[in-house]
Amino acid sequence: MPGFLAKERSVAPPDYNRWLVPPAALAIHLCIGQAYAYSVFNLPLTREGGWTLAQVGWIFTLFFVVLGLSAALFGRWLERVGPRKAGVVAACCWGGGYLIAAAGARAHSLALIYLGNGVVGGCGLGLGYISPVSTLIKWFPDRRGMATGLAIMGFGGGAMIGAPLADLLMKHFQADGGTGVWQTFVTLGAVYFLAMMAGACLYRIPPDGWRPPGWTPGSQAKPLVTDRVVHVDRAWRTPQFWLLWAVLCLNVSAGIGVLGQASPMIQEVFKGRVAASAAAGFVGLLSLFNIAGRIGWASLSDRIGRRATYVVFFGFGMLLYAAVPLTGRMGSVPLFVASFCVILSMYGGGFATIPAYLADIFGAPFVGAIHGRLLTAWSTAGIIGPALVNYLRQFQIARGVAPAEAYNVTMFVMVGLLAVGLACNLAVRPVAESAYV
Amino acid sequence: MSEPRRQGAAVALAWILVGLPLAWGVWMTVRKAMMLFR
Numbered sequence: 323m324p325g326f327l328a329k330e331r332s333v334a335p336p337d338y339n340r341w342l343v344p345p346a347a348l349a350i351h352l353c354i355g356q357a358y359a360y361s362v363f364n365l366p367l368t369r370e371g372g373w374t375l376a377q378v379g380w381i382f383t384l385f386f387v388v389l390g391l392s393a394a395l396f397g398r399w400l401e402r403v404g405p406r407k408a409g410v411v412a413a414c415c416w417g418g419g420y421l422i423a424a425a426g427a428r429a430h431s432l433a434l435i436y437l438g439n440g441v442v443g444g445c446g447l448g449l450g451y452i453s454p455v456s457t458l459i460k461w462f463p464d465r466r467g468m469a470t471g472l473a474i475m476g477f478g479g480g481a482m483i484g485a486p487l488a489d490l491l492m493k494h495f496q497a498d499g500g501t502g503v504w505q506t507f508v509t510l511g512a513v514y515f516l517a518m519m520a521g522a523c524l525y526r527i528p529p530d531g532w533r534p535p536g537w538t539p540g541s542q543a544k545p546l547v548t549d550r551v552v553h554v555d556r557a558w559r560t561p562q563f564w565l566l567w568a569v570l571c572l573n574v575s576a577g578i579g580v581l582g583q584a585s586p587m588i589q590e591v592f593k594g595r596v597a598a599s600a601a602a603g604f605v606g607l608l609s610l611f612n613i614a615g616r617i618g619w620a621s622l623s624d625r626i627g628r629r630a631t632y633v634v635f636f637g638f639g640m641l642l643y644a645a646v647p648l649t650g651r652m653g654s655v656p657l658f659v660a661s662f663c664v665i666l667s668m669y670g671g672g673f674a675t676i677p678a679y680l681a682d683i684f685g686a687p688f689v690g691a692i693h694g695r696l697l698t699a700w701s702t703a704g705i706i707g708p709a710l711v712n713y714l715r716q717f718q719i720a721r722g723v724a725p726a727e728a729y730n731v732t733m734f735v736m737v738g739l740l741a742v743g744l745a746c747n748l749a750v751r752p753v754a755e756s757a758y759v
Numbered sequence: 760m761s762e763p764r765r766q767g768a769a770v771a772l773a774w775i776l777v778g779l780p781l782a783w784g785v786w787m788t789v790r791k792a793m794m795l796f797r
C-alpha cells in the first residue's frame with residue numbers, strides 16, 4: 323500500500339485519458355463540500371447535548387479556519403508526495419473526523435465534536451481541497467480554468483448533496499429514538515471515506531514533458547501567463563502573491579457575507595411579500611448560481627484571461643451591489659433576486675478561477691502549495707464578510723433605520739471592498755526576473 | 760477491447776458515478792429553489 327501511494331507509482335502511462343482525472347477530483351470535492359451544509363446538524367446537535375446554537379456554530383468557523391491553515395501548512399508536503407497520498411490522508415481525516423465526532427455526539431462531548439469535525443475534519447478539508455489543483459493544471463495546460471473549475475464546482479455541489487442526504491439519514495435513524503446525529507455521522511464518515519479513497523486512488527499525474535496532443539506551450543500566449551516557475555518559498559514573498567491574496571479575500575468577503583444573510587435579507591427588504599419558504603427557495607437559487615459560476619466563469623477565463631475575468635467580477639459586482647438598494651426601493655423582487663444570482667455566480671467564479679490565475683503568474687509546478695497558502699484569504703474572508711454584514715445591519719437598526727433599509731449601507735461598503743479588489747487586480751504584473759527558479 | 764475504448768468506457772463510468780449524486784443534489788436544490796416562484 324505505501325508503494326501504491328508513492329508519487330512515482332501515480333505517474334500515468336503516455337496514452338492515459340486525461341478526462342479520468344476530473345471525476346477523481348470531483349469525488350473528493352463532492353465529499354468535503356458537505357462542510358458548507360454543516361448547519362443542517364446545528365439544531366439536532368443542540369437537542370442532542372443541550373448546547374447553544376452559538377457553541378455549535380463554532381464547528382463551521384473551525385472548518386474554514388483549519389482549512390486555510392492546513393492547506394497553507396501541508397501544501398508543500400502535497401507537492402513532494404503527490405496528490406494520491408495527500409488524497410488518502412484527506413479521506414482518513416475527513417471520514418475519521420466524522421467518526422470522532424460521532425463518538426463525541428454519543429458521549430455528549432462538544433470538545434470531541436470540535437476535535438473530530440473541526441480540527442481533524444478541517445485538515446481533511448484543506449488537504450482534500452488543494453490535492454487535485456496542480457494535477458489538473460498539469461493535465462489541462464490548455465484549459466486550466468475549466469479543469470480547476472470542474473473540481474471546485476464539486477465543492478459547491480457537495481453541499482447540495484450533503485444537506486438533503488444528512489436530513490434523510492437523521493430522519494431514518496430517529497426511528498430508533500434520539501436525534502439520529504451520531505448514527506448519521508458514522509454513516510457519512512464511512513461513505514465519504516470510501517468515495518474519497520476511490521477518488522484518491524484514481525489520481526494520476528502526467529509523465530514529465532507530457533502535453534495535450536496538438537498543443538504547444540506558448541501557442542496561446544497571453545500577457546500575465548508564464549511558462550517559467552517561481553518556487554513556493556519565493557512566491558509568497560512577492561507582491562503578486564499578496565495582491566492575489568487580497569483579490570480572493572475581498573471577492574469572497576463580499577459574497578460570503580451576503581450568502582449567510584440571504585434568507586433574512588430578502589424577507590426584511592420585501593416584508594410581507596416574501597415568506598420564509600420563498601426565502602429558503604432564494605437561498606437554493608443562490609447555491610445553484612454559485613456552482614454554475616464556478617465552472618462557467620472559470621471556463622470563460624481560459625478565453626478572456628484571468629485578470630479580465632476578475633475585472634468583470636469586481637466591476638460588474640460593484641454595479642450590482644450599488645443597484646441592490648434601488649431594486650429594494652422599487653419593490654422589484656425579480657431584479658433583487660437576479661442581482662444576487664449574478665453576484666453569487668461571481669463569488670463561486672472567484673474561487674474557481676484563482677488556481678489558474680496562480681498557475682499563470684507563478685507556473686504550474688508549485689501551484690498546489692501556493693494555492694494552499696493563498697487559502698488563508700478564504701479563512702480571513704470567512705470571518706470578515708459575515709461580521710461586516712451582521713454588525714453593519716445591527717448598527718443601522720440601532721440608529722433607528724427601518725429593517726428594510728438596513729442593508730443599504732452594507733451594500734455600499736461591499737462596493738468599496740470590491741473597488742479595492744479591482745485596484746489590487748489591476749496592479750498585478752508579471753513577477754520580477756529574479757523570482758523565477 | 761482496445762486500450763482507447765477501455766479507457767473511454769472507464770471515463771464514461773467515472774463521470775456517471777460522480778454525476779449521479781451531483782445531479783440528485785442539484786435536483787433537490789432546484790426543487791427548493793422553485794419555492795421562490797410559488
